[in-house]
Amino acid sequence: xxxxxxxxxxxxxxxxxxxxxxxxxxxxxxxxxxxxxxxxxxxxxxxxxxxxxxxxxxxxxxxxxxxxxxxxxxxxxxxxxxxxxxxxxxxxxxxxxxxxxxxxxxxxxxxxxxxxxxxxxxxxxxxxxxxxxxxxxxxxxxxxxxxxxxxxxxxxxxxxxxxxxxxxxxxxxxxxxxxxxxxxxxxxxxxxxxxxxxxxxxxxxxxxxxxxxxxxxxxxxxxxxxxxxxxxxxxxxxxxxxxxxxxxxxxx
Numbered sequence: 001x002x003x004x005x006x007x008x009x010x011x012x013x014x015x016x017x018x019x020x021x022x023x024x025x026x027x028x029x030x031x032x033x034x035x036x037x038x039x040x041x042x043x044x045x046x047x048x049x050x051x052x053x054x055x056x057x058x059x060x061x062x063x064x065x066x067x068x069x070x071x072x073x074x075x076x077x078x079x080x081x082x083x084x085x086x087x088x089x090x091x092x093x094x095x096x097x098x099x100x101x102x103x104x105x106x107x108x109x110x111x112x113x114x115x116x117x118x119x120x121x122x123x124x125x126x127x128x129x130x131x132x133x134x135x136x137x138x139x140x141x142x143x144x145x146x147x148x149x150x151x152x153x154x155x156x157x158x159x160x161x162x163x164x165x166x167x168x169x170x171x172x173x174x175x176x177x178x179x180x181x182x183x184x185x186x187x188x189x190x191x192x193x194x195x196x197x198x199x200x201x202x203x204x205x206x207x208x209x210x211x212x213x214x215x216x217x218x219x220x221x222x223x224x225x226x227x228x229x230x231x232x233x234x235x236x237x238x239x240x241x242x243x244x245x246x247x248x249x250x251x252x
Contacts, residue, residue: 001114004177007124008146010155014182015145016043016217017220019123024225025243027080029119030090038135044123045084047098048076049223052084059085062109063092069109078225093130103170107138114249126164141177141205148181150192153197176201177249184209208242210235
């Protein structure tokens, strides 16, 4: 199982939508996919059409050791599996802070189910938190989602310090799978931002870029990935192409 974390401490960069639709694209190509929601907002589950109730095991219980990963897995309507979470996970920051070996809690929990899947895609919190560190420690690769603007460049420079620290101290195999430009427009600004990202992360910027798309914005509200909601949308083709790029990079 290849575990990839979609991350950026800046909100509004298409992180959750990209986790969902990349997973949906991989699933449609025949891969076994597990989505993992680490963001206490719980938006990944909502966007996938999965809403846990108070009696369901979620990622919160898994990290606390109160449930196994297999007990928290739900089949999403799109055909892939997901471990959802909810607002209770916001308490995990304090509850898990004194736990010895806390950085490895997610990594250890996923060992139980790793033989079931080809890919696990993690939607990280919108902050550089204890939970984010757990996700990075469990991952094989990092996919940074960033808006095609100058504030996006600033955010990924800050994120790089955290990723580098985790790679040095906790997870030596961790590397960048790629930088994904979202909300992309065919403007000179978007082109300059892509060039700057390429300079900062040589060879890591994906050729595929995700456009501004009304249908992509509507789909999460319907609890559907873009392939289910609007299969002919431009962004459906883009996420399919992104999945192909990810597969090629992991093979290479």
